[in-house]
Amino acid sequence: MKQMMKGNEAVAAAAIYSGVKCFFGYPITPQTEISAYMAKHLPENGGVFLQAESEISAINMVYGAAGAGFRVMTSSSGPGMSLKQEGISFLAGADLPCVIVNVMRGGPGLGGIQPSQADYFQAVKGGGHGDYRLIVLAPASVREMAEFTVRAFNLADKWRMPVMILSDGILGQMMEAVEIDELPAVEHYEKPWAASGRGERKEHNIIKTLYLDPEELERMVFSREERYKEIAREHQDWEEYLCDDAEIVVTAYGITARIARAAVERAREKGIKAGLIRPITLYPFPVKAFENERRAVICAEMSAGQMVEDVRLAVNGRYPVYFYGRTGGMLPDEEEILNCIERAAKGEMV
Amino acid sequence: MKTIYKKPESISDKPFHYCPGCGHGVVHRLIGEVIDELGEEKNTIAVVPVGCAVMGYDYLKCDVLEAAHGRAPAVATGVKRCLPDRLVFSYQGDGDLAAIGTAETIHAAARGENITVIFINNTIYGMTGGQMAPTTLCGQVTQTSPCGRDPYTQGFPLRMCEILSQVDGVSYIERCAIDTVQHINAAKKAIKKAFIYQREHGAYSFIELLCACPTNWGMTPAQAIERVGREMSEYFPLGVYIDKIGSCGR
Ligand SMILES: Cc1ncc(C[n+]2csc(CCOP(=O)(O)OP(=O)(O)O)c2C)c(N)n1
Ligand code: SF4
Numbered sequence: 001m002k003q004m005m006k007g008n009e010a011v012a013a014a015a016i017y018s019g020v021k022c023f024f025g026y027p028i029t030p031q032t033e034i035s036a037y038m039a040k041h042l043p044e045n046g047g048v049f050l051q052a053e054s055e056i057s058a059i060n061m062v063y064g065a066a067g068a069g070f071r072v073m074t075s076s077s078g079p080g081m082s083l084k085q086e087g088i089s090f091l092a093g094a095d096l097p098c099v100i101v102n103v104m105r106g107g108p109g110l111g112g113i114q115p116s117q118a119d120y121f122q123a124v125k126g127g128g129h130g131d132y133r134l135i136v137l138a139p140a141s142v143r144e145m146a147e148f149t150v151r152a153f154n155l156a157d158k159w160r161m162p163v164m165i166l167s168d169g170i171l172g173q174m175m176e177a178v179e180i181d182e183l184p185a186v187e188h189y190e191k192p193w194a195a196s197g198r199g200e201r202k203e204h205n206i207i208k209t210l211y212l213d214p215e216e217l218e219r220m221v222f223s224r225e226e227r228y229k230e231i232a233r234e235h236q237d238w239e240e241y242l243c244d245d246a247e248i249v250v251t252a253y254g255i256t257a258r259i260a261r262a263a264v265e266r267a268r269e270k271g272i273k274a275g276l277i278r279p280i281t282l283y284p285f286p287v288k289a290f291e292n293e294r295r296a297v298i299c300a301e302m303s304a305g306q307m308v309e310d311v312r313l314a315v316n317g318r319y320p321v322y323f324y325g326r327t328g329g330m331l332p333d334e335e336e337i338l339n340c341i342e343r344a345a346k347g348e349m350v
Numbered sequence: 351m352k353t354i355y356k357k358p359e360s361i362s363d364k365p366f367h368y369c370p371g372c373g374h375g376v377v378h379r380l381i382g383e384v385i386d387e388l389g390e391e392k393n394t395i396a397v398v399p400v401g402c403a404v405m406g407y408d409y410l411k412c413d414v415l416e417a418a419h420g421r422a423p424a425v426a427t428g429v430k431r432c433l434p435d436r437l438v439f440s441y442q443g444d445g446d447l448a449a450i451g452t453a454e455t456i457h458a459a460a461r462g463e464n465i466t467v468i469f470i471n472n473t474i475y476g477m478t479g480g481q482m483a484p485t486t487l488c489g490q491v492t493q494t495s496p497c498g499r500d501p502y503t504q505g506f507p508l509r510m511c512e513i514l515s516q517v518d519g520v521s522y523i524e525r526c527a528i529d530t531v532q533h534i535n536a537a538k539k540a541i542k543k544a545f546i547y548q549r550e551h552g553a554y555s556f557i558e559l560l561c562a563c564p565t566n567w568g569m570t571p572a573q574a575i576e577r578v579g580r581e582m583s584e585y586f587p588l589g590v591y592i593d594k595i596g597s598c599g600r
Contacts, residue, residue, distance in 0.1 A: 021432055048431045052424065053457035060421035060454070064428020067415045068395070072428070090418050195413035195429070197436045198392045206407045208416035
């Protein structure tokens with residue numbers, strides 16, 4: 001059945017569909033509808049909704065529930081996401097699966113409550129301390145907010161690691177139609193490692209991150225790196241639009257990709273061979289999407305320039321990479337991106 | 351030959367790394383004995399802190415989660431909400447519980463989480479080498495209060511049992527000392543009562559244990575244990591603060 005829903009509600013509904021046992025939240029705009037939906041619907045589905053005393057507590061409750069072997073989620077934005085970073089590092093260090101939703105708003109500091117994509121570095125490059133990665137998924141519609149939530153739970157359990165949905169204030173707040181009963185299949189994974197009470201197990205299970213012996217810690221980190229490499233081979237995902245013969249490619253993720261798509265269509269009307277690459281996994285970054293030769297690629301973001309660094313690494317100097325961004329809650333508009341495409345086509349973009 | 355004294359079943363064979371005279375080893379043993387007596391080894395989940403007791407996961411034979419510094423009550427909340435029929439306890443030092451984790455401590459109590467909090471108060475940060483703790487006594491010399499704690503610039507010591515007594519979600523609070531045999535027996539009784547309350551009444555309990563840290567106090571074990579009974583017990587009076595389930599006092 002098709003239903004009109006806010007992106008935030010779609011995430012929450014899809015998490016319940018995925019069998020989430022607990023949701024631990026703390027209010028902050030523009031993600032609070034996730035908590036509100038969970039407060040209303042999770043208990044009636046046999047789960048636990050709890051408003052924590054801070055984002056720090058919320059993420060550590062996630063650690064407890066994930067360590068006990070249950071599907072668990074939290075969400076936040078801006079300063080709240082910053083507070084979660086220590087906990088995320090612990091979750092990664094203890095190899096615990098969970099889903100974290102960031103509905104990005106403008107920063108730094110309190111910043112603003114309008115949409116942004118300025119937490120790309122925080123999500124993709126670490127955020128917390130130590131060598132670790134998250135799988136980061138970037139939805140671009142309310143339907144994808146729901147679908148990627150299911151996918152995030154499956155990936156988290158499969159790879160035993162936290163998965164982040166990197167969304168923004170527009171996707172969280174806007175309403176679109178979603179088929180909540182036609183979501184991807186929920187995969188089930190055994191969790192023999194969980195600290196759920198020893199029962200008849202011979203050995204006790206320990207969920208921990210402390211390795212005082214440096215050789216052992218290095219081994220743990222390197223084995224995780226191996227897993228990340230496997231993930232990078234298996235899970236790079238992106239969407240292409242009009243890319244077959246494209247000379248000028250715009251690359252953008254999330255809501256910005258939808259604006260860029262309209263700009264690409266207008267450039268085509270003007271006879272420019274433009275195309276769009278929309279990264280869906282931000283980690284692993286879809287390096288393979290940039291293998292074909294182009295005249296130039298333009299990276300458009302709602303930030304001062306973050307994903308563009310990964311685009312440059314992927315292109316590796318083979319052709320020019322340009323950047324266009326608006327930030328602080330401002331959106332690049334179609335006209336501005338079209339203008340970039342035209343300038344790039346004439347070789348005037350710098 | 352008759353065995354009259356042995357290691358509890360729920361404590362592993364790994365030798366403790368604690369210093370001579372340290373309270374942690376004694377309290378581990380008490381917890382082990384209580385878990386054995388209640389037959390809960392297979393059903394218990396412990397949450398250990400960041401502090402000298404972080405390696406508690408090597409000593410306890412039940413399942414264990416190591417929490418980030420100060421976050422044990424939040425981690426225990428996550429566990430217990432998923433597994434309400436397990437016995438869940440957190441084990442925390444004073445820096446962990448009353449400084450960086452004050453919010454988690456108070457709010458888990460406010461929610462009346464069905465967990466037991468075991469609080470090791472040794473008036474100092476043990477693991478990091480003896481810095482001032484939220485419970486460091488006025489005048490006490492530590493690495494970061496070299497002239498003795500001055501309450502007017504460094505704050506007054508926090509009495510956590512008294513603070514938590516103001517929180518309605520709490521069912522049982524008791525402060526005991528790990529110094530004399532009599533006190534140690536009382537501490538064991540308190541831990542056992544708290545676990546029974548959790549199991550049978552869904553109760554939040556808070557057990558504070560005054561412990562020695564001879565190493566960072568710069569004392570011999572004997573001097574340190576004497577300090578627990580004298581100076582520490584004077585500022586942190588022993589006794590039952592709240593008992594909403596049983597009859598009060600002992
Ligand atoms: C976020 C964070 N800050 C600081 C530390 C360093 N640290 C490790 S143990 C500790 C203090 C432990 O003292 P206490 O809780 O009193 O336990 P004790 O060692 O005395 O048993 C500190 C500050 C840390 N691990 N994490
Ligand atoms: S430093 Fe203090 S608290 Fe830590 S093990 Fe030694 S005596 Fe115990």
